[in-house]
Amino acid sequence: MDFALFLNQLFNGFSLASLYLLASLGLALSFGIMRVINMAHGEMLMLGGYLAWLTLLVVPGGAGILLAVPVAFAGAAAMGGLIQTSLIRRLSSRPLDTLLATWGVSLILQQAARDLFGAIGVEVRAPDWLMGSFTVAGVTLPSARLFIIAVAVLVLGALALVLLKTRIGLLTRAVNQDRMMASAVGIDVKRVDFTVFCLGSGIAGLAGVMLALLGPVTPNVGQSYIIPAFLVVVMGGLGSIVGTTTAAIVLGVFSALAQMFVDVSVAQMLLLVFVILFIQIRPQGVVAVRTRQLDV
Amino acid sequence: MSSDALLTVSGLCAGYDQTEVLWDVDLELRRGEVMALIGRNGVGKTTLLHAIMGTRPATGGMLRFDGHDVTALTPHMRARAGIGFVPQGRHIFPQLTVMENLETGLCALGGRGGGAGGGVPGYIFDLFPKLYDIRGRAGGFLSGGEQQQLAIGRALAGRPALLLLDEPTEGIQPSVVQQIEAALAHVRDELGMTILVVEQYLDFVWRFADRYSAMQNGRIIRQGAIAEESAAAVAHLVQI
Numbered sequence: 001m002d003f004a005l006f007l008n009q010l011f012n013g014f015s016l017a018s019l020y021l022l023a024s025l026g027l028a029l030s031f032g033i034m035r036v037i038n039m040a041h042g043e044m045l046m047l048g049g050y051l052a053w054l055t056l057l058v059v060p061g062g063a064g065i066l067l068a069v070p071v072a073f074a075g076a077a078a079m080g081g082l083i084q085t086s087l088i089r090r091l092s093s094r095p096l097d098t099l100l101a102t103w104g105v106s107l108i109l110q111q112a113a114r115d116l117f118g119a120i121g122v123e124v125r126a127p128d129w130l131m132g133s134f135t136v137a138g139v140t141l142p143s144a145r146l147f148i149i150a151v152a153v154l155v156l157g158a159l160a161l162v163l164l165k166t167r168i169g170l171l172t173r174a175v176n177q178d179r180m181m182a183s184a185v186g187i188d189v190k191r192v193d194f195t196v197f198c199l200g201s202g203i204a205g206l207a208g209v210m211l212a213l214l215g216p217v218t219p220n221v222g223q224s225y226i227i228p229a230f231l232v233v234v235m236g237g238l239g240s241i242v243g244t245t246t247a248a249i250v251l252g253v254f255s256a257l258a259q260m261f262v263d264v265s266v267a268q269m270l271l272l273v274f275v276i277l278f279i280q281i282r283p284q285g286v287v288a289v290r291t292r293q294l295d296v
Numbered sequence: 297m298s299s300d301a302l303l304t305v306s307g308l309c310a311g312y313d314q315t316e317v318l319w320d321v322d323l324e325l326r327r328g329e330v331m332a333l334i335g336r337n338g339v340g341k342t343t344l345l346h347a348i349m350g351t352r353p354a355t356g357g358m359l360r361f362d363g364h365d366v367t368a369l370t371p372h373m374r375a376r377a378g379i380g381f382v383p384q385g386r387h388i389f390p391q392l393t394v395m396e397n398l399e400t401g402l403c404a405l406g407g408r409g410g411g412a413g414g415g416v417p418g419y420i421f422d423l424f425p426k427l428y429d430i431r432g433r434a435g436g437f438l439s440g441g442e443q444q445q446l447a448i449g450r451a452l453a454g455r456p457a458l459l460l461l462d463e464p465t466e467g468i469q470p471s472v473v474q475q476i477e478a479a480l481a482h483v484r485d486e487l488g489m490t491i492l493v494v495e496q497y498l499d500f501v502w503r504f505a506d507r508y509s510a511m512q513n514g515r516i517i518r519q520g521a522i523a524e525e526s527a528a529a530v531a532h533l534v535q536i
Contacts, residue, residue, distance in 0.1 A: 186404030187377035
């Protein structure tokens with residue numbers, strides 16, 4: 001009985017880890033390549049959530065949720081591209097200022113959502129095939145959470161494939177490992193920056209669709225996931241994909257298991273304490289990124 | 297200004313933050329020649345190469361390359377215009393394989409070369425056979441000599457008209473130095489490549505360079521033909 005509860009929470013931990021991973025991959029990618037932090041990254045999740053809701057208004061049902069995935073990806077990627085060209089690129093020599101500027105963007109986007117869709121938020125009705133659950137050996141596995149884990153695994157696999165097997169992936173790794181040399185061999189580093197930023201924002205938009213399956217989409221839904229996402233990126237080793245994935249799993253499972261014993265807010269606090277202790281012992285993160293290297 | 301000039305540097309100034317390192321540098325490279333840039337440590341040789349490549353912004357002056365004003369171009373545009381760079385410390389992408397490092401060099405072909413079509417040119421492996429044997433290894437695990445060959449090969453993959461080399465023999469064993477010398481002589485003689493090489497090892501450059509320029513305190517203080525002066529005669533410009 002107790003063991004079944006443990007397995008249940010372990011499963012919930014993995015689905016939470018999947019959300020953390022989707023929310024933090026974009027942060028890790030753009031930090032790894034540009035050394036900037038986009039404070040409005042959480043709003044890309046929110047945007048993805050609202051785009052999912054809008055898509056389902058037009059195309060209700062199961063097809064709608066599948067259509068929402070590319071729509072949210074493209075919408076968030078476009079918004080990310082806009083932020084990158086209009087703001088981050090212009091502040092590239094002043095990284096601290098990008099923190100403030102993108103924080104401003106975050107507030108603007110939250111207020112815009114409040115004005116457009118209301119402060120209470122909207123509810124996405126998951127299609128029937130995502131409402132059910134499987135019971136395996138006394139453990140209940142909700143379909144929606146299985147779906148989220150599957151999407152996270154697919155996204156991670158696709159990202160690894162892009163980075164390792166495509167031309168843009170090669171260019172991204174080159175810029176990440178030695179920016180000066182990358183420009184000197186003829187790589188348009190600003191275009192690579194832009195592409196990576198759009199890709200990272202798009203993944204966050206995708207994460208927004210997953211959030212919409214679990215709860216209401218509110219103007220500040222991104223805020224509740226951006227803090228864990230930052231923790232994941234810091235613990236993962238600032239820009240490493242392997243490290244980010246490991247850290248997402250550790251933190252997701254940790255927080256789900258902690259919730260067996262304490263309530264959610266205490267679990268959040270324990271999570272923070274855990275990461276602080278971890279960084280004390282291993283300041284370089286799970287995967288040491290010595291210079292500006294992104295290992296895949 | 298002669299019409300066969302490939303690169304003309306005029307009144308170039310560059311520096312780091314508030315410190316000027318280059319003062320009003322004038323330099324001209326003719327097509328197909330090898331120029332040795334010599335001088336003591338800290339006189340601005342490396343900064344001059346970076347200013348020509350664009351990886352260190354010029355604060356004044358003008359650069360003409362292949363008949364065009366390239367002063368305002370970014371490094372990647374200069375690379376695509378035909379400037380190849382082998383920097384000090386080699387700057388191999390540490391987690392890319394040897395082959396991938398060479399492939400990054402192809403980016404300089406963007407829009408040029410008439411789409412001769414994919415792949416690293418085979419002659420690079422003829423010049424440096426070792427690179428083919430270790431093509432799957434990560435750049436960060438190579439020895440200094442292997443990295444130097446890779447850095448030169450990567451620059452050559454972009455078929456540059458002008459090759460900038462910063463201390464290619466630094467910390468390299470003699471047998472590899474010979475190979476590098478043969479490779480540079482080959483690309484000059486067979487491909488008509490123009491080369492600007494920073495070097496402290498005068499006997500090495502005196503074997504294949506056509507002219508030299510000596511720098512002191514951020515300025516070019518002396519130029520001459522290699523054939524007319526012995527390495528010993530200018531050695532005092534390099535030694536402390």
